[in-house]
């Protein structure tokens with residue numbers, strides 16, 4: 001019997017992490033699609049690391065769908081500095097939500113992983129089958145292990161309890177509501193902030209971390225949210241599925257694009273005492289393309305929207 005998902009606009013949907021970059025994009029997408037029965041909680045209202053509080057919340061609200069976009073998230077230096085926090089907080093958040101969802105028989109749940117789950121030196125582009133076939137990138141291994149545990153938990157709950165829980169692996173993301181912290185953020189928001197501040201202060205050079213040689217794929221968060229909505233409606237398989245735009249650029253090329261968008265006139269130099277991380281992590285998105293979804297927002301377009309959002313946030 002064909003099951004239809006997200007057809008009823010009154011469906012009760014919980015977005016965990018609704019204030020984050022991804023969660024707020026999913027929130028916007030669901031509102032745009034006419035869903036009005038959306039359940040959200042801030043981390044001060046509901047600390048997802050607290051198992052009893054999460055169980056009580058699920059018993060009370062009994063959502064039919066869950067988008068699990070709450071997590072401890074950060075860039076390469078944050079991951080490598082707060083190694084214990086990244087594995088502990090993510091294991092607790094995801095385990096509490098997945099277990100509580102099962103107990104109240106949530107109809108469908110989406111777990112968000114990340115491209116870092118794949119081996120550091122896996123062949124490119126990264127196919128879903130490459131999971132657990134090699135060593136992980138050391139700087140974010142704790143976070144990656146937590147994400148892999150989330151994938152395996154969703155698979156195991158499908159095996160034992162018949163839960164329709166799907167695992168979605170986004171590539172590097174950017175967009176509205178991004179994290180611009182100078183040390184803990186990801187590269188794209190970090191460079192937007194650094195070039196802008198250099199422009200404002202008139203400093204004659206901007207320092208980029210690492211060699212600039214690694215390559216990264218960047219997907220705009222609202223594009224990801226569109227893919228998440230599409231997959232919640234159409235994807236019901238046990239195996240994880242990649243989401244990306246299908247092309248990548250070097251960090252140096254990215255820096256020059258950000259420099260241009262910000263209108264910075266000075267020079268760029270490199271701090272090679274900072275880690276490069278994985279040399280490349282381009283996602284193979286053929287599985288998603290075959291299902292009928294493709295990214296729409298180009299890096300040029302997304303960069304200018306993200307920069308404008310940043311400027312508005314610092315006014």
Ligand SMILES: NC(=O)C1=CN([C@@H]2O[C@H](COP(=O)(O)OP(=O)(O)OC[C@H]3O[C@@H](n4cnc5c(N)ncnc54)[C@H](OP(=O)(O)O)[C@@H]3O)[C@@H](O)[C@H]2O)C=CC1
Nearest residue numbers: 017019020021022042043047048070071073112114172173
């Ligand atoms: N950003 C990226 O480049 C990528 C992100 N992802 C994945 O996407 C998902 C969302 O990431 P992103 O939107 O960037 O992250 P953000 O840091 O922007 O948002 C994370 C959200 O999680 C919530 N949260 C964190 N800890 C707790 C807690 N203890 N209790 C309750 N809520 C908590 C925060 O809530 P509050 O605001 O209320 O404190 C926040 O809204 C994550 O699973 C991440 O791994 C995957 C690939 C790339």
Ligand SMILES: C[C@H]1O[C@H](OP(=O)(O)OP(=O)(O)OC[C@H]2O[C@@H](n3cnc4c(=O)[nH]c(N)nc43)[C@H](O)[C@@H]2O)[C@@H](O)[C@@H](O)C1=O
Nearest residue numbers: 074075076114116140185186187190208209210275276277
């Ligand atoms: C999404 C993904 O994100 C992280 O992995 P990452 O992609 O390596 O993360 P990043 O964006 O921080 O770095 C990308 C590259 O960019 C270079 N770089 C230059 N200058 C800055 C800079 O100023 N800040 C940062 N953060 N990086 C910089 C940096 O040296 C590196 O070579 C993990 O969370 C991982 O777990 C994960 O899931």
